[in-house]
Amino acid sequence: MMGPAEEVSPLTLNRLSFYLRSLRHLQEQGIKRVSSQELAQRYHLSATQIRKDLAQFGEFGIRGVGYEVRHLRERLRHLLGLERTQNLVIVGVGRLGTALAAYPGFNSDGFRVVGLVDSDPAKIDRRIGGLRVRPTAELADVVRDGNAIMGVLTVPTAAAQASYDALAAAGVRAVLNFAPTQLRTTRGVRVKTVDLRIGLEELGFFLARAT
Numbered sequence: 149m150m151g152p153a154e155e156v157s158p159l160t161l162n163r164l165s166f167y168l169r170s171l172r173h174l175q176e177q178g179i180k181r182v183s184s185q186e187l188a189q190r191y192h193l194s195a196t197q198i199r200k201d202l203a204q205f206g207e208f209g210i211r212g213v214g215y216e217v218r219h220l221r222e223r224l225r226h227l228l229g230l231e232r233t234q235n236l237v238i239v240g241v242g243r244l245g246t247a248l249a250a251y252p253g254f255n256s257d258g259f260r261v262v263g264l265v266d267s268d269p270a271k272i273d274r275r276i277g278g279l280r281v282r283p284t285a286e287l288a289d290v291v292r293d294g295n296a297i298m299g300v301l302t303v304p305t306a307a308a309q310a311s312y313d314a315l316a317a318a319g320v321r322a323v324l325n326f327a328p329t330q331l332r333t334t335r336g337v338r339v340k341t342v343d344l345r346i347g348l349e350e351l352g353f354f355l356a357r358a359t
Contacts, residue, residue, distance in 0.1 A: 156204070163201055164224055166191070171221040183214035230258030237263040237296040237320070239311045240303035241271055241281050244326060248300060249276045262294030267307070284314070291318040301325045312339070 170191045174182060188195040202208045205227060208220055225231050236254060238245050241264050248254055254261050255277070264276060267284040274281045282290055290296070299315035301308055301323060308327035315323055316334040325331060325341045333339050 160201055160204070161228075163193075163197065164228060166193075167198065167201070168221060168224045168228065168230075171217055171224065174217050175221060179217055181214050181216055186214070225258070228258075232258070233260050234258060234298055235260050235262040235294050235296040236298045236300055237261075237265065237287070237290055237294060237315070238300045238302060239265050239284070239287065239315065240301065240307075241266045241274070241276060242302065245300075245302035246276055248302060249279065254300075259298075262296055263290035265290055284311075287314050288318040291315070291320060297321050299323045301327055303327055305329045312337075 167187070170187060170193075171182075174190075182190075184195040184198045187193060187198055202220075205223075208215055208223060222231075236259060238249055238261060241249065245264070245266075249261055249264055253259070261277065261279065264279050264281045265284050265287050266272065266281050269283075271281050272283050291299075297320060299312075299320045299322075301311050301315075303311050305327050308325065308329050309331055312323055312325065312331045313334070316337040320337065322338045323331075323340070325339055326344075327341075328343045328345055330341070331339055
């Protein structure tokens with residue numbers, strides 16, 4: 149069985165999230181049991197990879213019988229920390245921040261946006277998704293008042309490091325960073341950077357070699 153969380157690769161975690169969404173879809177269809185082969189065929193996955201990924205965390209199914217969908221979904225929710233709500237604060241409410249604040253995925257199945265902050269005086273006191281935008285100077289109060297454990301950075305690159313440092317100082321334990329820059333991290337405050345440009349350039353690499 150897998151040891152410390154740091155030993156789990158990001159790719160494995162990505163696949164666990166996809167397995168969880170697939171299982172939710174199966175539950176909605178009323179399917180109670182599924183084999184790794186059936187799961188792979190339905191969602192264009194690898195049955196061998198599914199078994200290998202799940203085996204890192206213990207025994208989930210019965211050989212020749214498969215997985216009980218509800219039970220496996222509950223186990224994956226537990227592994228991904230979704231059995232309790234994790235509160236988020238979004239720093240930067242430009243177009244991306246505003247879209248994320250209104251995105252259902254940030255307010256369901258284990259996550260909830262509890263605060264919005266921005267440094268632009270023109271945006272202060274606007275209401276987005278029922279939340280009032282508060283000034284960056286009040287970030288620590290927003291984190292404390294909302295009992296936030298995670299931060300989401302949708303600020304310009306120049307403001308990303310200072311915003312991360314402020315979130316870390318305020319007590320958040322993880323940050324999802326959309327600014328296209330690498331951050332100097334604080335011990336105990338994990339960072340996941342989502343750089344859409346990198347994804348586009350990766351696709352461009354393959355397209356350039358297909359012509």
